[in-house]
Amino acid sequence: MTDTPAPLAVRAAPPSHVPLPGADLGLTWRAASLDDAAAIAALKVRSQEADGLPYRSSDAEVSEELTSEWRDLRLDTLAGFDADGTLRAWAQADTAPGDERVVRAFVEGTVDPQWRGRGVGTALVAWSQARARQLLAASGKELPARIATFTDDAAPGVAQVYRAAGFTPIRYYTHMRRPLDVPLPEVPQIAGLRVVPWSAELDDQVRLAHNEVFADHWGSEPRTPEQWRAARAMFAPTWSFVALDGADHVVGYAVSGRYEQDWPAAGYPSGYTELLGVRREWRGRRVAVALLATVMQAYAADGMHYAELEVDTDNPSGAHGMYAALGYEVAHSSTMLTIEL
Template sequence: MELPEGLSTRPLTRDDASAVYEVMAAQEAADLDEVMIEEADIVSDWSRASFDVEGSTIGVFDGDRLVAYGEVGTAGRCDAAVDPAYRGRGIGTAVAHWMQDNARSRGIAEIGMPVPQGSPGDRLLEALGYRVRWESWGLALPDGTMVPVRDVPEGYVVREADPSEYEQVWAVQEDAFLEWSDRDRETFEDWHASVTGRPGFEPWHLRVVVDPAGAVVAMAWVQFGMETAFISRLATKKEERGRGLAQALLVDSFAAGRARGARKSELSTDSRTGALSLYEKVGMVVTSTWVNRGLVL
């Protein structure tokens, strides 16, 4: 990597998660005027057995201080960040080229990453030839707004998932997500590690709708932190859609968060799902816009 004099690089380890969080948080604070990332996000992603932290990451250091990092996931999903105090020195470009080389060496045909629309990262990737693959949005319920209650069909129940149902929860999520996401199916082992292995996980974070036979037909994963209930994943079986199950889960998930002290109710979606209008209809508003830029290698 071609870097300014005095900087060094090395692969990262799980012990570097806190330092990576600090760099990503500084970048988000500069680009978005708020910090959305949590250290738990990094820890849970890196806890998957399929993710080789040292083989998939690079850290840029000024002495002992991490000032930039990059990572390449198994499906070509990349993440990177540069401390705003170190921008304008070619570090982001060097990390971007490292990610391309790392992906090529592992036989990955295409890489991509989400960046806030119009941010320095967005402009850099555009200059490097990355195209916009899809848009995504962060949404929140304004103060005083409640998602309208919608009853589920007779015999259906909305509740916390039992651990014995976690494999069903995973299957509902993956079946739904793979209708629009171009990636391999996540293994149950990786899903379980990243969800239940997320720091602070509690069983109430997984919410489900079960049908009269007791089968899981819809799911939501609530991440709770920084006084926020954030629905990270929301999915309904294809044959059960149009019956209000997703809206019922929104009501249930946000209520569960508020009961435990959450002051904010948030989620995200992207243009591949077609769900933006659903969330806007129940009173949620867009708070941030991101683009996922990709590059065929």
């Protein structure tokens, strides 16, 4: 006989109130608003520069996060300002409304490099974990639950703060890149399939295909139309493509992003393949290769130096090996740390 798990409201152990960090940290605390987007992006960039990371946050990305339809900024965000009114610390907790297998709350925080080593990061993690527990308990979903964060392996100090708060590594990701100044792979011709540019008319079909394709991938959950629309700040439609069968059904897709703010830090312009998927019945027929080869051609035609993407090292489809065979190499890596409930 298997034990029945305790209700999520019990497992999550949510506090009745999430207090602000103490005044002894030297900052004034309040919830963030959309007006803070530029200051939050600037804070993230200062931290990324200090850690030597090859990417930068943008105002547009932060604004998109803050305007998600399911967010309550009054409760889900925290901003700490110094005596001069400069943002020195930031944290948030967010949910994913489409979750059906594991209900998740994602947390993140940033401390200004000049304010590290004072306990601010520890306070941010404590606050965000408490709020995440409230969000999970309020979800109404009696499912396994997870509080999660992503940390760049080039900034191990961040992971240390989360680990001290009870988070443990659970999944590892590699960021891969492929030079475009060497011969590109040919686009294989596949009977009964054609690759076409992304269009607004196909967009929801792509969303539904993505939900189906990733149903067997660890950590992936269905995306609602609202979630799908809320991930478009860096979307590059002219670099995105869809594979259709003879009945014009979506059987595969490659969705790209254009992260121009990253290029000076990385040292080169690039196209980033955000999402790549092929329906199960079409796997093993080089559909993914056709999509990636098409994407590479589009990047190269616009003067990009690299094609980039990220992959779960335990991806069940063997994607890591396919990318390597196409010339992608590991550039850097990141880790997901979680508290499983």
